Amino acid sequence: MKILIVEDDASKLRNIAAALTEIDGIGLDDIASLTDAAAAKRLLRERNVDLIVLDLHLPDRIDLPPTPTGGLDFMRSISSRPDFFVPTHVVAISGNSDALSTAAEDVGELWGVIRYDPTSTQWRDQLKSRVRYAQAAWRSMVGRPRETRPGDVAILTALNEELDAILRLPLEWSQFKPEGDGTRYHEATIETGNGPMRLVAATASRMGMAATAALASKMIDLYRPSYLVMAGVTGGVRGRVNLGDILIADPSYDWGSGKYEIVDGQQEFAPNPDQLRLDPDLRPDLVKASKDSTLLSAIRSSYPGTKPDHPLECHVEAVGSGAAVLSDAAIVEDIKSHNRKLHGVEMEIYGLMMAAEICAKPRPLAFSVKAVSDFADPTKADDVRPYALYASANFILRFVTDYLGAH
Template sequence: MLIVDDVQTKVREILRVLAGAGITEEFVDTAGSVVGAAKLLKENEYGLLVLDLVLPMRLSEEPNDLGGTRLLTEIVRDPSLNRPEHIVGLTVSEEALEKAQPEFSRGLWSIVRYGPDVSDWSEALVEKARYLLARESVEHENVVSDTDILFVCALPRPELSQLKFALGNKFEEISVDGDHTRYFRSVFAEQAREVSVTVCSAPSMGLTAAASLTTKACMHFKPKIVVMTGICAGRRGEVALGQCIVASTSWDYGSGKFVGSADGVQFKANPYQLAIDPATQSAAEAVLSDQAFLDRAHDSFQGNKPNQRLTGLLAPLASGAAVQANGEFFESVAQKQVRKVAGIDMEAFAVAWAAREASGPKPLCILAKSVADFADEEKADDFQDYCSFTSALIGFEIASRLI
């Protein structure tokens, strides 16, 4: 927690109240100015900020009524400042409280008057402190063990089985109380350091199963990176069988609404697209341009595989709830949603969304799917094992460059 106040008697009183709620001084930082608080917010993450409204910009300057509000503005505007989960404003000045009220209301933060004759401020702090302590306790109970890379697969076969086979290491099963999902863990030696990897698969295909699995796995293992590998359908003429698509953007192609018209009911698409993180994009571009690595991945698969060498591309990948076997489907998505869509699957967007919504620290997300068919009437499963195997190697190589 962070207390920002230039009056030491008030700081001591706040510390006394927090200690009564179970927060000892070792978990509390203090600052006496806007500049000092901003420095701490750049360096640390806080669950609670207790903020005086009348603050000097620097310790050498006089306090003014807009000091606290200025810090709030910087927290919202400056991405280098870690935004606290909760902010409580305290002031003895009715005038300062009135001036700051709009800014606090806009952020849904609390603001109360401080004084020896007022108890609301101490009750508000105790409530926030106890909530954060209880939440922290629950999160620690749910974390089985931290992991560097979490792999989420659509199904046990072929995706998960080929993933474990491709990575090569021996995986040990992990039991999680109250969770029936089977998780497997291994540790890899990568560039003179150990990288922990946890892998799992959903019980069935689809957006809902993938989102549910990713959400609870992130709670259990707090991964730095979430990776989904496996198979997808590709757009004929734009990609080749076996080619690996790393999603530059992902979205639910079924997001929108049905409207009535003179021509009958029509679907109006309104997808929300998630873009790849810039660091992840750079790592993906490096891996996909490394033809020597791709050749080794292709050659290491001992089974049915395409005649052409393994290649990859960074391109839009859409997800939806239904299996597609319609040759005109891709053109419909390209015309009405994203012109350069290269592939479709049933899970990737859900994994990306769940990773984005995971509690901190936020994991990066990699979606690497290889083209097993063209989602048309000639749909076959000849290369599903190969696609699951090679996408796993590509996904792991990208993740390894980000650790």
């Protein structure tokens, strides 16, 4: 993937380049840098790049001072004229208050605005998350699998222990590894009332929305499944769920998506998340299954280990995805204040839902089934984690058999 950094501050440029090279598959040879808008335009007249990391406080030429609208003016110029190669993704980054304020009013063609603060690591995490997603999209375009395999339900996880819980289901799993693909896919067939359904399960290379979107894109291309489901564990909102409860995200959103605004002279982050909803044809079955007390009781009673004292419940409610593991109750409270129906916080589901929404037709129906293993605060404990993994995996099995298999 070809990356162009347009940045006139040498120290900031070094920090951005260092952050990018921490991403697997990106080296210095993949990165070019320029210091002004005119030089970037000259390059884009001659060749294309896949991603631009753009300073908002940018000079038009090397002999001129930077302006707060320099980055936005550059984007308007290249996107409105046919003589430029327009990049697929542009991530804006700035530590200048005036530039951030201008971008808050008119983001234009930018794909996210990041506040740069050299004393914090947050900007690095946000930048790497966006770049990993762009990298996944690029790979799905240039490295599509050379074959298509039959599959009805694709199950994704972010952790090996989550995949292990799926593979412990009473099915005969076989393993498949395509040439040139580092992912191992586990395939099985399940009998339903309307005949067999083919399942495939795999785990992402790391946690996070970008890695999940990358794996989801590969599985969609390789198996063309009718359904795409995320399994595993999630943090829950204390007082709204119990430990071990199952959460089906509706809606799913990225709680870190938004813009910086100037309010009373101070920079404030204003969340503006895009919400992805369950397909209206799929949601009624999930709601019905969530209220199926016989199904939920059977899952709880069949667990062979220590289980919570309360019954197993299932909630079809809002779940926020983010680029970081949360263990601070104050942050969870802040996220909750922007969505009064928030029931869970985790790192992957939005990536899964987005991959299903933007892929080529026919698109799979995507949903998530994660069970609460903690309350995303310092009181985290792992005693309920095995039970939560079991509940997630077995709910998926029963839902496929009893509900999807009935169609």
